[in-house]
Amino acid sequence: MSPLLQVTGISKSYGAIQAVDGVSFEVMPGEIFGVIGPNGSGKTTMFNSVLGQIAPEQGRIALKGRDITGLSPVELNRRGVGRTFQTLQVFGKMSVRDNLLVAAQEHRGTLLSRMFAPGDSGLGAKADALIAQFRIGDVAHRKAGELSYGQQKLVDIAMAFMSDPDLVLLDEPCAGVNPALVGGISTLLKELNRTRRASFVVIEHNMDFVMDLCHRILVMVEGRVMALGTPGEIRANKQVLDAYLGN
Numbered sequence: 202m203s204p205l206l207q208v209t210g211i212s213k214s215y216g217a218i219q220a221v222d223g224v225s226f227e228v229m230p231g232e233i234f235g236v237i238g239p240n241g242s243g244k245t246t247m248f249n250s251v252l253g254q255i256a257p258e259q260g261r262i263a264l265k266g267r268d269i270t271g272l273s274p275v276e277l278n279r280r281g282v283g284r285t286f287q288t289l290q291v292f293g294k295m296s297v298r299d300n301l302l303v304a305a306q307e308h309r310g311t312l313l314s315r316m317f318a319p320g321d322s323g324l325g326a327k328a329d330a331l332i333a334q335f336r337i338g339d340v341a342h343r344k345a346g347e348l349s350y351g352q353q354k355l356v357d358i359a360m361a362f363m364s365d366p367d368l369v370l371l372d373e374p375c376a377g378v379n380p381a382l383v384g385g386i387s388t389l390l391k392e393l394n395r396t397r398r399a400s401f402v403v404i405e406h407n408m409d410f411v412m413d414l415c416h417r418i419l420v421m422v423e424g425r426v427m428a429l430g431t432p433g434e435i436r437a438n439k440q441v442l443d444a445y446l447g448n
């Protein structure tokens with residue numbers, strides 16, 4: 202099986218800070234791939250390099266064997282790469298359902314083309330299916346800003362799925378979420394992985410969540426890959442325990 206995502210030797214510095222230093226890894230189709238590491242270890246910078254948000258100074262990123270290095274987030278989205286951010290991206294004054302529709306239109310075209318696009322172009326059915334899958338039907342017509350933070354996080358994740366992505370990069374999906382809802386997010390991601398064959402790259406500090414959810418985990422320390430393996434291998438890695446998990 203050939204990799205869905207191939208990251209080869211990417212580096213990015215900010216002045217004297219080498220935020221990402223020669224990071225390489227592959228994500229296979231259908232894989233849930235975790236990225237962990239202490240604060241400031243370069244996880245988000247690596248993520249943003251993959252996602253076209255920042256240009257890596259070195260290295261190559263390929264999706265399904267094609268070079269995508271330097272492509273814009275919009276172009277990547279069209280090629281099947283979705284993302285969520287550390288901070289919520291929902292529009293608080295719009296209904297949950299409208300947030301999903303806007304996310305899909307974002308994927309389909311420019312603001313101008315959206316303004317003149319006829320109706321919802323069949324996106325309503327897709328939004329309703331996701332609302333059902335995310336079990337947020339009871340709040341679908343409420344303003345997103347009125348929902349609990351955890352529920353807004355679910356809306357945020359659902360928005361990333363409106364473009365039928367092959368690969369979704371999730372930046373700290375559990376941050377700030379009530380522990381009672383963390384298990385729900387994990388169950389949901391496993392279900393999306395199974396039913397939609399979507400692959401995920403997940404940055405997360407919640408170790409129980411990562412260990413339970415991910416097939417393989419990359420450990421970053423000071424911009425470099427310290428370890429890469431299954432949750433069992435990462436838990437048993439002495440170097441990782443000393444540098445990170447043991448803290």
Ligand SMILES: Nc1ncnc2c1ncn2[C@@H]1O[C@H](COP(=O)(O)OP(=O)(O)OP(=O)(O)O)[C@@H](O)[C@H]1O
Pocket residue numbers: 215218219220238239240241242243244245246247
């Ligand atoms: N825009 C920027 N300008 C200057 N330095 C930056 C910038 N973004 C990140 N850095 C620095 O690069 C290093 C890596 O940061 P990054 O945010 O990628 O780490 P992280 O592992 O995602 O951290 P966290 O877990 O806290 O989100 C840090 O030293 C950070 O201070």
